[in-house]
Amino acid sequence: MKLILKLLASFVVALVLGVGSALLLLQGGGLGGTISAGAWKTSEIIGSADADPYTRARVAVGGLLALNRSETIYFTAATDDEGATLRTRCSYKIIGTDPPARWWSITAYAADHFLIPNPQDRYSYGGDTVAREDDDSFVILVGPSEAESNWIPTGENDGTFTLTLRLYNPNEETARDPSGIVLPRIAREACTE
Incomplete structure (x- = not known):
């Protein structure tokens, strides 16, 4: 009987440690091959044959319907250009010019990886929907x-969010070296209490 209890206890401990470590890696672990361009980050292995099982699982959880790297490069920002976490109670300006791609979009996502609910049903802007300044x-x-x-x-609740910048059909140089491009700046303006 003692042997069965020891085996059962060992199994429970192994299960808790295994599931716990997998969840930790899926929710907060770093991605290999990470490239930074200001506050924006991408990974060279996401969407490629080189992606390990944990990377593939993270994309499955947080990047529903993601396209292959040969078609789209995804950049994500969880901070502003000063390194402060993006908060829903703060206002930000994303300032830039068209990235080197056939089409692009910027979308805000809540901490649960889904769109932030809002009465305006407005979640994203792209190259053909954004209003332009005089200098384009x-x-x-x-x-x-x-x-x-x-x-x-970003709604009324206090929480964190991320921004995703998608570059659809990036030009050849960008696809080869995404770290060499200039991406929009993210500047915090003010926060409400």
Whole structure:
């Protein structure tokens, strides 16, 4: 009987440690081959044959319907350009010009990897929907305070969020070396209490 209890206890401990470590890696572990461009980060192995099982699982959990790396490069920002975590109670300006791709989009996601619910049903802007400045650049406002143009609402709750920049059909040089491109800046404006 003691042997059975010891085996059962060992099995429970192994199960808890195995599942716990897998969840920890899926939720917060770093990705191999990470490239940074300002606050934006991408991985050279996401969407490639070199992706390990944990990377594939993280994409399955957080990147529903993700395309192959040969078609799209995904950049994610969880911080502003100063390194502060993106918070839903703060307002941000995303300032930039068109990245070197056939088409691009910037989308805000809640901490659960889903779109942030808002009455305006506005979640994203892209190369063909963003209002432009006189010099063809753009400014996208992200935050709880309503804006007249290019505004992505973050709702009323206090929490964190991420931004995803998708480059569809990036030019050849960008696909080869995504670290060499200039991506939009993310500047924090103000926070509500």
